[in-house]
Amino acid sequence: MSPVIFTLMAAFIMSAIGLMLHRTHFLSTLICLEGMMLSLFIIISVWSNQLMLTSIFSLPMFLLTFSACEASAGLALMVAATRTHGTDHLKNLNLLQC
Numbered sequence: 001m002s003p004v005i006f007t008l009m010a011a012f013i014m015s016a017i018g019l020m021l022h023r024t025h026f027l028s029t030l031i032c033l034e035g036m037m038l039s040l041f042i043i044i045s046v047w048s049n050q051l052m053l054t055s056i057f058s059l060p061m062f063l064l065t066f067s068a069c070e071a072s073a074g075l076a077l078m079v080a081a082t083r084t085h086g087t088d089h090l091k092n093l094n095l096l097q098c
Contacts, residue, residue, distance in 0.1 A: 008046070012043070029090065034070075
């Protein structure tokens with residue numbers, strides 16, 4: 001395994017561990033998700049560049065577009081939750097209540 005791939009895999013795993021362990025604020029959860037998406041984007045970009053296949057060159061752009069949409073939806077949810085509940089703590093958010 002090359003050092004580049006090892007570093008990118010470690011970044012993805014560290015983001016996943018951060019997502020599992022640091023779930024106190026909604027913003028920290030969104031940042032961990034964004035780190036996972038960016039590491040996946042770089043991994044797929046390096047992989048498609050190494051294989052030199054023209055059919056998968058568009059895959060990283062689709063992933064980056066999905067990541068941008070995910071980030072904007074997450075920030076919109078965070079603003080809405082902060083306005084209604086007064087905080088972004090995940091313990092205070094109960095989605096079963098109206």
